[in-house]
Amino acid sequence: MDFQQLAGFAAVSITLAMTPGADWAYCISSGLRARRVAPSxxxxxxxxxxxxxxxxxGLAALIAASPGLLTGLTLAGAAYLLWLGISTMRSWRGAGFTDGSTTPVPAAGAEAEPAGAEGSGSSGSGSVALAVRAPVRSRRAVERREFLKGLGTSGTNPKALLxxxxxxxxxxxxxxxxxLPLQSLVLGLSHFGVSVLVYTLxxxxxxxxLRSRPAAARAVTLASGILMVCVALVLLGERLLLLA
Structure with missing residues (x-):
């Protein structure tokens, strides 16, 4: 493998990463709703x-050569994209921040803790520590969920594997x-790096x-969900035609 081959693959990889699809739809919806885009x-x-x-x-060739495995992967990927697309479409009304900020607003009915409510001594310190740790655990759970959603979006996509x-x-x-396996690894890692850059941007x-444009944010969120659903339906349709 020489520099010319790597440059050629990089050019193809950039083109693929910059082509709008389910990955772009997920990136856009994540950028609008998540505090951090890195997990997604x-x-x-x-x-x-x-x-x-x-x-x-060498397992990809086995999957591609097995109609049953490929059909199973297609069904799983399409079902996941359908679920993710419908979930995104259902959340379109809350997309965007009307004030352009990224600071979450306290839930309705939540009140600030009065001064001195933390008490004194070790019990007060424990209450404060718990109050600090709870949002951290919640944020980590959300970020873990965003990571898994992203993994499911690309990892179960049979078109990406093929x-x-x-x-x-x-x-x-x-x-x-x-x-050859190491060359394949180098190329795969190259596409990984390109994808990280493009999807982050x-x-x-x-x-x-869009964060300061609520109407546009809602429209783009709805369009992102529709795109995911369309990709899922195309995956199912193509597979059904092959099986017919």
Whole structure:
């Protein structure tokens, strides 16, 4: 593998990452609703690491050659995208922040804790510590959920796996000193890096442009959900046509 091959793969990888699809839809919706976009982007790109691992281990070819396994993956991916798309569409009314801020507003009915309510001594310190730790645990749970959603979006997408299977072998060199599995790993990691950059820019761009525009944010959120549902239906339709 030489620099020319890597440059060619990088160009194709950038083109693929910049093509709007389910990944873009998830990035945009995440940029509008999440405090941090890193967990969502990390989850999406981790899905491509899964595909890379399958290629390196030689399992991707087995999945592609097995109609039953490929159908199962397609059904799982389509069902997940349907669920995620419908969930996004249902949340469109709350998309965006009317004041352009990213600071959450306390829930209705919540009142500030009066001064001195923490008491004194060790019991008061314990109450304060618990009050501090609870939001941290809640934030971590949300970020973990965002990561898993991203992982499910890309990791269960059979088109991404088949694309890897068709694309990567075109850029490996059997005569190179580096073993073929390691060449595949290098290419997969290259696409991972490109995806991290592009998806982060998409998510942050959506946040910057739409957070202070509630009407536009709601419209884009609704469109993102519709796009996910359409991708899911296309996956199902293509698979049903192949099985017919």
């Amino acid at each position: 982007v990390a989850g999406l790109c981790a899905g491509y690491l899964v595909h890379t691992a399958l290629i390196v281990a 694309l890897y299977l068709a694309l990567i072998p075109q850029f490996v060199d059997p005569a190179a000193a580096l073993a 998409v998510a942050l761009g959506a946040r910057r442009l």
